[in-house]
Amino acid sequence: MTDAMLSAAPELTVTDARLDGVASTAVAPEPAPSAPGSSPEESESDLDQPIRSGWLLKFALPTIMSTVAMSAFGIIDGIFAARIIGPAAFASTGIAFPLLSFFMAVGLMLSIGGSALVAKRLGEGRSHEARSIFTMLTVVTGGSAVVMSAFGLLFPDLLLAILGADAHLGPLVLEYVRPMLFVGPLMMLGFFMQQYFITEGKPNLGFAAVGVGGVVNIGLNFLLIWHLDMGLHGAALATGIGYSVPALFGVLYFSRNRRGTLYFIRPRWSARELGQASVNGASEMVTMLAISVTTVIMNNILMETIGYQSVAAASIMFVGQNLLMSTFMGFATGIAPIISFNYGAQNRDRLRRLFTRALWIIAGLAVAAIAAGWFLASPLTIIYVPRTTEIYSLAVHAFRISLVGFIFMGVNMFASVMFTALNNGVVSGILSLFRTLIFLIGMLMLLPNLLGADGVWLSIPAAEALGVVMSLAFFAAMAKRYGYAGKAPTT
Numbered sequence: 385m386t387d388a389m390l391s392a393a394p395e396l397t398v399t400d401a402r403l404d405g406v407a408s409t410a411v412a413p414e415p416a417p418s419a420p421g422s423s424p425e426e427s428e429s430d431l432d433q434p435i436r437s438g439w440l441l442k443f444a445l446p447t448i449m450s451t452v453a454m455s456a457f458g459i460i461d462g463i464f465a466a467r468i469i470g471p472a473a474f475a476s477t478g479i480a481f482p483l484l485s486f487f488m489a490v491g492l493m494l495s496i497g498g499s500a501l502v503a504k505r506l507g508e509g510r511s512h513e514a515r516s517i518f519t520m521l522t523v524v525t526g527g528s529a530v531v532m533s534a535f536g537l538l539f540p541d542l543l544l545a546i547l548g549a550d551a552h553l554g555p556l557v558l559e560y561v562r563p564m565l566f567v568g569p570l571m572m573l574g575f576f577m578q579q580y581f582i583t584e585g586k587p588n589l590g591f592a593a594v595g596v597g598g599v600v601n602i603g604l605n606f607l608l609i610w611h612l613d614m615g616l617h618g619a620a621l622a623t624g625i626g627y628s629v630p631a632l633f634g635v636l637y638f639s640r641n642r643r644g645t646l647y648f649i650r651p652r653w654s655a656r657e658l659g660q661a662s663v664n665g666a667s668e669m670v671t672m673l674a675i676s677v678t679t680v681i682m683n684n685i686l687m688e689t690i691g692y693q694s695v696a697a698a699s700i701m702f703v704g705q706n707l708l709m710s711t712f713m714g715f716a717t718g719i720a721p722i723i724s725f726n727y728g729a730q731n732r733d734r735l736r737r738l739f740t741r742a743l744w745i746i747a748g749l750a751v752a753a754i755a756a757g758w759f760l761a762s763p764l765t766i767i768y769v770p771r772t773t774e775i776y777s778l779a780v781h782a783f784r785i786s787l788v789g790f791i792f793m794g795v796n797m798f799a800s801v802m803f804t805a806l807n808n809g810v811v812s813g814i815l816s817l818f819r820t821l822i823f824l825i826g827m828l829m830l831l832p833n834l835l836g837a838d839g840v841w842l843s844i845p846a847a848e849a850l851g852v853v854m855s856l857a858f859f860a861a862m863a864k865r866y867g868y869a870g871k872a873p874t875t
Contacts, residue, residue, distance in 0.1 A: 430585025431503065431725040435737035437745065444718030446587035450578060450594040451714035454627070455706045463767055464609045465619055473616055474768065476556035478699030479547055482679050483536070483561055487529065487568050489672030491575030494525045496717060497665020499583045500805045501657065503721040506583075506645060507728025513652075518580060520651035521661055522638075525576045529569035536565045547680060560616040567624030570631045577634025583721040584646045593633035601626025660807070667800045667812035674820035681828055685840060694837065696769070697778035701841070704764050704783045708753040712794040715742075715749065716801035723805035732867035739802075739868040746794040753794075757787045782841040789845030792852035799855035806866055811858055819851030 433439060465473040498521040505514035536543050543561065544554050564571070574597070581590030601622050608618025638647050679702070686694035719742060726734045761783040762771075769775045796819050803812035824847040831839030831846065863869035 431506070431583075431722050432729075433722075435722075435734045435741065437741045440719055440722075440738070440741055441745065443587065443722070444715045446591035447578075447582055447718030448711050448714030450587070450591045451710040451717070452707060453591070453594045453598050454578075455703075455710040456598065464605045465616060467768070468609055469615055469619075472553060473556055474699060475696045476553050476560055476616060477619070478679075478695055478702070479553060479683060480557050480560045480564070481699070481702070482547060482675070482677075483543070483564065484571075485672045485675050485679070487532065487572045488575050489669040490528055490532070491525060491572040492579075492672060493665035493669035494521050494528075494661060495576040495579035495665070496720065496801065496804055497663070497809060498661035499579045499721055500664045500724045500807050501661050502580075502646070503583050503724035503805075504728035504807055507725040511645065512649070515646055515649045516652040517654075517657050517661070518638075518646055519648045520653060520658065522573070522576065522635075522648070523651060524658060526569055526573055529572035532572075533565045533568035536561070536568075556616055560620045563617055563620035564624050567621075567628055570628035571624055573631035573634070574627045574629065577630050577638075579717060579720075580634065580638070580646060582718055584644055585721075586644070587718060589633075589637065590630065593630040596633070597626040597629030600629055660809075663809035664804050664807055664812070666809045667804055667816035670813055670816040671800070671820045674816070674824070677821065678824050678828065681825065682840060682843075685828065685832055686837075693775050694778055696775050697782055698840075700765050700768055700775070700779035701782040701786060704757060704760065705786060705844075708757050708790060709793060709797070711749050711753060712746065712797045713801075715745065716798045720801050720805040723802060724807070727806055727866070735866065735868040742798060742802075743795070746798055750790050750794045753790045754787050757790070758784060778837075785838065785841040786844050788842075789848040792845075792848040796848060796851045796855050799858065802868075803858070803862070808862070811862065815851070815854055815858060818854055819847060823847035823850045 430443075433443075465477050498517065502514045502518050505511070505517065540558055540562070544557060547557060547561075578590045578594070581587055581593075604622035604625060605619060608614045608622055612618060614621070641647055682698060683695050686698055719738065723735065723738060726738070761780045765776050765779045765783070769779070796815070800812045800815045800819075803809075803815070824843060827843035827846045828840065831843050833839070835842065859869070
């Protein structure tokens with residue numbers, strides 16, 4: 385965030401204010417409405433709508449498409465790496481994936497956790513405060529990304545050891561990772577901005593930015609790998625720049641658009657609100673960090689038992705899984721600001737309607753994901769490797785076994801995002817920690833010893849099955865507190 389962006393804000397009187405119990409020097413807040421839902425600004429919000437299944441799907445669809453498109457960025461790199469450079473290069477992109485997950489983890493923590501706080505403020509009619517928090521979190525996200533990138537560039541050997549790269553694949557992994565670190569801050573801001581386009585009530589703008597980024601990614605892959613023969617270095621640059629487009633689009637939009645609900649103003653620095661946003665989004669960070677950790681563990685198990693061919697097969701399986709999972713995540717994050725807004729407005733009737741309709745939609749998405757995954761397993765794998773290879777057989781088998789987990793996955797993802805949206809990061813974090821780390825590591829330690837390689841592929845569905853038990857238990861335990869289930873009061 386530059387000084388020029390912040391100076392674009394209207395001149396405001398600075399007062400010594402005490403907001404939410406935190407003493408700070410802050411801009412004078414806008415006059416608060418007499419009651420939630422009574423301000424003209426709030427009534428104009430795109431989040432303030434009656435809850436209907438068709439409207440929920442329509443509102444979430446651009447976010448679903450954006451999430452799928454961002455997942456496809458990795459597919460594009462993999463295709464060029466596998467087909468042009470070779471299987472070892474493709475395996476290297478799989479080993480480097482946890483680094484990208486780490487950037488996503490921090491970006492999602494501050495975006496989803498922060499947007500829950502911001503949307504709740506909007507629902508309460510406290511729009512100026514929402515903008516101030518949003519601006520602060522944008523600056524913190526960019527600064528955190530710079531620190532993380534600097535660490536990776538200064539200690540590459542330590543980074544390779546953490547990722548689990550051996551002596552054979554280490555140089556290839558480093559060739560792919562180093563350019564990613566240079567564009568890491570913009571990548572993280574790209575993940576961050578996506579959620580705030582939704583909170584702004586403009587998910588279509590987020591999808592447009594991701595679409596442009598996808599076109600840039602494909603074009604640069606052709607140019608840098610196919611024509612200029614830059615190998616994995618070119619693949620990483622193409623992906624990093626593609627991910628950066630939403631960041632640049634978001635910074636321009638929120639700097640210049642003064643008529644929307646959200647835009648940059650002078651930030652109010654509040655450790656309490658930063659902590660709230662971080663706790664709210666802890667589950668999303670836990671999820672992405674857990675993916676990084678468990679991917680490293682899984683890759684090490686596969687390297688020891690089968691070899692790099694199985695790592696390449698697992699990378700293809702993860703590509704397919706991520707495409708299908710992104711529909712669940714896109715839907716959940718797409719409606720999360722609606723949950724936060726209505727929670728802030730204390731509209732429990734809408735929360736009940738939203739909860740019920742969301743579960744029915746997730747059930748439909750689960751059926752569609754399993755059917756699509758079964759038929760897409762072979763065509764998706766052929767994109768990367770010929771049908772006659774060992775990698776093809778391993779990947780198709782692994783992908784189809786893992787589809788069992790989609791029976792439970794959508795409910796688990798929705799539960800985590802919903803409690804984040806309700807500003808209960810503790811419950812959301814517990815669900816994510818057990819589902820994506822504790823249960824999964826436990827299954828990875830147990831099932832391969834009993835079932836061999838199939839135990840590796842089955843570990844994810846087994847962890848999801850255990851996770852759904854916890855999700856349903858917390859749904860029941862928290863229903864009365866938040867009012868998202870049960871009959872509406874008759875008074």
